[in-house]
Amino acid sequence: MKIVETPLEMQEWALKKRGQGEKIALVPTMGALHEGHLSLLKEGKRLADHLVLSIFVNPLQFAPDEDFKEYPRNLDADLKKAESCHVDIVFYPKAKDLYPKDFQISVAVDILSQFLCGQRRPEHFKGVVTVVLKLFNIVQPHVALFGQKDYQQLRIVQQMVQDLNLPIQIKPMPIVREDDGLAISSRNRYLSPAERQAALSISLSLAKAQRLVDEGTENVEAILKAVSATLYETKKVKIDYITLCDPKSLESLSHLKLPALLAIACFIGTTRLIDNCILR
Numbered sequence: 716m717k718i719v720e721t722p723l724e725m726q727e728w729a730l731k732k733r734g735q736g737e738k739i740a741l742v743p744t745m746g747a748l749h750e751g752h753l754s755l756l757k758e759g760k761r762l763a764d765h766l767v768l769s770i771f772v773n774p775l776q777f778a779p780d781e782d783f784k785e786y787p788r789n790l791d792a793d794l795k796k797a798e799s800c801h802v803d804i805v806f807y808p809k810a811k812d813l814y815p816k817d818f819q820i821s822v823a824v825d826i827l828s829q830f831l832c833g834q835r836r837p838e839h840f841k842g843v844v845t846v847v848l849k850l851f852n853i854v855q856p857h858v859a860l861f862g863q864k865d866y867q868q869l870r871i872v873q874q875m876v877q878d879l880n881l882p883i884q885i886k887p888m889p890i891v892r893e894d895d896g897l898a899i900s901s902r903n904r905y906l907s908p909a910e911r912q913a914a915l916s917i918s919l920s921l922a923k924a925q926r927l928v929d930e931g932t933e934n935v936e937a938i939l940k941a942v943s944a945t946l947y948e949t950k951k952v953k954i955d956y957i958t959l960c961d962p963k964s965l966e967s968l969s970h971l972k973l974p975a976l977l978a979i980a981c982f983i984g985t986t987r988l989i990d991n992c993i994l995r
């Protein structure tokens with residue numbers, strides 16, 4: 716496994732492999748690797764000749780009051796995990812190389828970025844799309860893997876690929892959960908034991924919604940009410956949003972039309988967690 720730090724060296728390697736007709740898979744991450752990331756890496760390895768993992772805590776996607784500074788960074792542990800997944804190249808750029816002083820472009824997927832997390836984090840997806848497009852240009856992947864845990868991010872990247880005619884396959888990957896249902900996230904480590912217990916209400920509330928649909932409930936309000944009641948049972952949860960929306964356009968549904976995306980963001984203490992499921 717090789718660690719590459721400069722965009723130029725990474726791109727030269729990628730163009731050479733492409734020229735030789737070899738296939739490249741990219742898994743973009745912010746590091747602090749966990750089982751969710753590893754599932755993407757294992758699938759990426761299966762899909763291509765070369766697997767590239769990028770690790771970059773992207774300052775552009777954090778607002779000034781967010782956890783950019785505190786975001787967990789542990790390169791040594793990440794490298795061990797990457798090695799165990801047979802990563803070929805870890806692309807580990809420096810912010811000053813991706814965003815030199817005279818950097819001035821920004822890319823946005825306007826409409827999809829307005830919903831869900833975009834309401835609270837208005838600049839977030841611009842930062843995500845800008846860095847993902849740069850990573851695509853540098854790593855030149857044939858396929859890039861994204862988790863459905865960040866469903867809106869996945870949809871926005873798919874839209875960018877479509878709108879800009881990028882020759883890249885986007886492979887969505889299922890949410891990896893702890894045994895008790897909590898969606899694995901790098902931010903789970905911020906939770907105290909009591910908060911960790913309270914966080915279970917998120918996946919429980921998603922399951923409750925699916926049960927209601929299974930029983931024939933079609934009333935969107937009733938489903939949203941049951942979800943928020945389940946979340947509030949623990950008294951430690953502050954709901955940011957609960958949305959039932961179209962899985963492609965992300966527009967809220969007033970009448971249930973399946974499949975539908977049920978997406979939740981909430982604060983447990985100061986930690987903001989997101990989760991979702993597709994109701995069928």
Ligand code: AMP
Binds near residue numbers: 746751865888891901
């Ligand atoms: P991050 O490092 O949080 O930016 O995540 C990098 C990639 O891993 C994104 O495509 C995420 O959606 C994906 N990911 C994070 N957590 C999970 C999870 N629990 N299951 C599946 N994919 C995940």
